[in-house]
Amino acid sequence: MTEAKLSTFSAPKGTYDLIPPDSETFLAVREAIAAPLRRAGYGYVETPVFEDVNLFSRGVGESTDIVTKEMYTLTTKGGDDLALRPEGTASVLRAALQANLHRTGNVPVKLWYSGSYYRYERPQAGRYRQFSQVGAEAIGAEDPALDAELIVLAVDAYRSLGLRDFRLLLNSLGDRECRPLYRAALQDFLGGLDLDEDTRRRAEINPLRVLDDKREAVQKQLAGAPLMRDHLCEGCKAYHEQVRELLTAAGVAYTDDPRLVRGLDYYTRTTFEFVHDGLGSQSAVGGGGRYDGLSEMIGGPALPSVGWALGVDRTVLALRAEGVDVAVPARTQVFAVPLGEQAHRTLFGLVTEARRAGIAADLAFGGKGLKGAMKSADRSGARWAVVAGERDLADGVVQLKDLTTGDQTPVAVDALVTTLKEKLS
RNA sequence: GUGGGCGUAGCUCAGCUGGUAGAGCACCGGGUUGUGGUCCCGGGGGCCGCGGGUUCAAGUCCCGUCGCUCACCCCA
Numbered sequence: 001m002t003e004a005k006l007s008t009f010s011a012p013k014g015t016y017d018l019i020p021p022d023s024e025t026f027l028a029v030r031e032a033i034a035a036p037l038r039r040a041g042y043g044y045v046e047t048p049v050f051e052d053v054n055l056f057s058r059g060v061g062e063s064t065d066i067v068t069k070e071m072y073t074l075t076t077k078g079g080d081d082l083a084l085r086p087e088g089t090a091s092v093l094r095a096a097l098q099a100n101l102h103r104t105g106n107v108p109v110k111l112w113y114s115g116s117y118y119r120y121e122r123p124q125a126g127r128y129r130q131f132s133q134v135g136a137e138a139i140g141a142e143d144p145a146l147d148a149e150l151i152v153l154a155v156d157a158y159r160s161l162g163l164r165d166f167r168l169l170l171n172s173l174g175d176r177e178c179r180p181l182y183r184a185a186l187q188d189f190l191g192g193l194d195l196d197e198d199t200r201r202r203a204e205i206n207p208l209r210v211l212d213d214k215r216e217a218v219q220k221q222l223a224g225a226p227l228m229r230d231h232l233c234e235g236c237k238a239y240h241e242q243v244r245e246l247l248t249a250a251g252v253a254y255t256d257d258p259r260l261v262r263g264l265d266y267y268t269r270t271t272f273e274f275v276h277d278g279l280g281s282q283s284a285v286g287g288g289g290r291y292d293g294l295s296e297m298i299g300g301p302a303l304p305s306v307g308w309a310l311g312v313d314r315t316v317l318a319l320r321a322e323g324v325d326v327a328v329p330a331r332t333q334v335f336a337v338p339l340g341e342q343a344h345r346t347l348f349g350l351v352t353e354a355r356r357a358g359i360a361a362d363l364a365f366g367g368k369g370l371k372g373a374m375k376s377a378d379r380s381g382a383r384w385a386v387v388a389g390e391r392d393l394a395d396g397v398v399q400l401k402d403l404t405t406g407d408q409t410p411v412a413v414d415a416l417v418t419t420l421k422e423k424l425s
Numbered sequence: 426g427u428g429g430g431c432g433u434a435g436c437u438c439a440g441c442u443g444g445u446a447g448a449g450c451a452c453c454g455g456g457u458u459g460u461g462g463u464c465c466c467g468g469g470g471g472c473c474g475c476g477g478g479u480u481c482a483a484g485u486c487c488c489g490u491c492g493c494u495c496a497c498c499c500c501a
Contacts, residue, residue, distance in 0.1 A: 087500095124494080127501085282499090370460055
């Protein structure tokens with residue numbers, strides 16, 4: 001078989017194509033993450049992949065890496081400045097505000113979504129320029145049970161996929177009352193350290209994120225750093241304690257991580273991250289938290305909210321690392337092998353009939369010979385082959401062959417679909 | 426943005442200190458004029474990423490370039 005090279009194009013840097021059979025796994029993972037959300041009253045929301053660039057710079061935070069260097073931005077012919085969405089929360093909240101869901105429906109407004117996100121970064125294992133996540137947001141209510149609910153739903157999603165070796169890191173970042181005080185204390189501490197210029201600048205703009213630095217030289221100096229944990233106001237302390245109790249009651253194990261900050265500015269109080277060690281250096285498979293101030297930041301009313309996003313690509317990598325095979329829906333169950341043109345027409349009809357009866361059926365196309373068609377039947381994964389030539393059809397039968405045993409018996413054409421339904425039930 | 430590793434058949438890779446390009450798997454055909462998977466026999470496939478240099482001679486050495494990849498950074 002000689003094939004000319006048809007294309008010199010390849011997927012853009014940091015992107016990849018989802019093709020069979022792996023693409024089935026991705027679909028299954030998306031569905032598995034969404035299932036618990038649907039059962040918990042979350043409604044599906046879909047927003048544009050691009051938005052006004054200011055939605056993100058104001059929402060996600062001017063100082064974040066996402067906004068300062070990772071956004072794909074463009075100016076339209078009409079002069080609008082847009083950006084491909086680097087995350088989901090800001091868009092979903094914007095959509096909820098625009099549709100007045102918080103007024104017309106019950107609060108919390110519970111929404112889930114699934115889609116692709118874009119960040120201009122150097123690709124590496126588990127980090128892509130287009131990546132896929134499933135997310136959930138509960139908008140307009142301040143209730144520790146809501147934080148706990150979302151975390152439990154994420155854990156249930158992972159478990160339903162068979163993922164085992166993930167850990168849940170939990171922290172509270174305080175609120176507008178206690179965070180500024182802590183921030184000042186931390187800034188004070190960081191001022192006394194020996195830090196490089198970049199880090200020094202970060203300490204000015206968003207000192208909490210310095211805690212997240214994974215470099216040893218930095219971490220060593222952070223040993224005695226003040227922690228948010230010790231600066232929480234009474235309200236935040238009580239709130240966080242309730243979240244923890246609810247998680248424990250639901251049988252969800254977590255690790256307190258007072259250094260967990262996350263890279264988006266809008267988080268308040270509860271923050272969490274699901275980490276997995278099988279992905280290389282990108283350990284987060286999912287994460288989220290509460291964002292009580294975000295609505296106001298983008299021009300809405302006060303709407304305390306909480307949400308998360310789980311990375312589909314990374315979840316797939318984590319599953320692979322654990323050697324978990326995700327159950328994918330049944331492939332072809334029956335494969336039809338025609339001998340000659342007349343049989344091809346007849347089997348085309350029978351395959352159509354079988355499909356309409358709910359059977360996953362396929363047919364050899366392209367005038368393959370019997371041998372080639374049987375090969376296709378084998379590769380299709382079908383349990384049954386339906387073989388028919390003029391001899392059979394003259395007798396009003398087709399040959400039904402069990403591909404696992406090789407046994408073959410004639411079945412009347414009229415009875416084929418009902419026979420198959422019985423065999424497959 | 427900064428570093429490291431790697432680009433040889435559709436895929437995974439071998440090719441030692443330069444001497445006319447290989448394996449396994451996959452694919453196609455035959456053994457079986459109407460039967461796949463196993464087995465046996467046969468076959469097609471390669472600008473050795475690209476450009477330049479050294480040399481009688483470069484997949485192999487040198488330089489450049491592009492691509493992939495991993496890591497820093499950051500995060501899903």
